[in-house]
Amino acid sequence: MLDRVLSEYRGKVRLVYKDFPLPGHTLARPAHEAARCAGAAGKYWEYHDRLFQAQPNFERADLLRYASDLGIPAEPFAQCLDGGRFRGLVEADIQQGRLLDVTGTPMFFINGQRIEGAAPFETFKAVIDEALRNVR
């Protein structure tokens, strides 16, 4: 759905993705860290999409296999994941979300306007159109 938003508002909208693995989702946090490791290899969005397709298979072996499938060098990726290279940054996103009262996902802020949950395109369109009117 966000791909449609970015396509229909090309040049007018920028998306910033923030990690917010929920406390009960024990496999989500390493998945978020793995995505950042993929980002360090220049394949963040490919890996991101792969994780959503592969839900909820996020065991370590799965995360390594997805990286391999995308052509990410295995050893540095495993070192990144096992060493917790991005653990602190994922935790920082979680803390920032909590300060913004994020309690569930997905949660969106469009120029500050909050949208909770998987809203339809029309909801995003209404908020974006209003935001564009306000910045003109």
Added chain:
Amino acid sequence: MAALTRWFSLALLGAALSGLAPAWAQITETEVRLTLDPAMVKGSPNAPVIIVEFSDYQ
């Protein structure tokens, strides 16, 4: 419904995005410092509308 009254400072966030540096997002009760990873951003750097998505893979 207090959450509905909160807002980001577009100017501050936009400036931070353009430089890909940490930013201050201003909300009514407090300020939240947003860290941004350039690999996790999509769209035009000059876009007037910024969508911040908090999400969970699981």
